[in-house]
Amino acid sequence: xxxxxxxxxxxxxNEIYEEKEKHDKKCKxxxxxxxxxxxxxxxxxxxxxxxxxxxxxxxxxxxxxxKMYKDEDPEVALFAKLLKNECEEDFRIIQASVKDxxxxxxxxxxxxxxxxxxxxxxxxxxxKLENDVIPESMWKRxxxxxxx
Numbered sequence: 001x002x003x004x005x006x007x008x009x010x011x012x013x014n015e016i017y018e019e020k021e022k023h024d025k026k027c028k029x030x031x032x033x034x035x036x037x038x039x040x041x042x043x044x045x046x047x048x049x050x051x052x053x054x055x056x057x058x059x060x061x062x063x064x065x066x067k068m069y070k071d072e073d074p075e076v077a078l079f080a081k082l083l084k085n086e087c088e089e090d091f092r093i094i095q096a097s098v099k100d101x102x103x104x105x106x107x108x109x110x111x112x113x114x115x116x117x118x119x120x121x122x123x124x125x126x127x128k129l130e131n132d133v134i135p136e137s138m139w140k141r142x143x144x145x146x147x148x
Contacts, residue, residue: 009076010075
């Protein structure tokens with residue numbers, strides 16, 4: 001059975017999202033009903049692979065990948081919830097906006113803290129924070145700025 005790395009699964013999830021947006025737009029223009037994400041995933045796999053055996057193989061690999069990574073990756077966990085129709089599909093847009101805002105605030109805080117660091121050094125500090133625990137003083141400042 002096919003197995004995905006986390007990066008491969010996230011790339012596939014993003015490809016499904018992008019193609020679903022295009023598909024939804026066409027459906028709206030044509031007056032056709034929209035598919036759920038779960039329905040669309042099979043439509044996506046059909047257009048990409050065509051053969052029933054390949055579609056089922058890829059669908060099973062996606063489900064197994066979700067089971068494997070949903071507890072360690074919030075984007076995979078959200079995709080799982082969207083597939084099960086446990087939250088609105090537009091929530092991913094809200095999540096992405098909040099994530100982007102938090103990253104911008106953290107980058108600004110790092111820039112204030114490390115005035116003399118170059119942009120590559122700030123990028124390295126950002127990467128380190130992605131894989132580490134954000135210090136309490138920093139996440140408190142992030143929350144203060146979000147809710148001001």
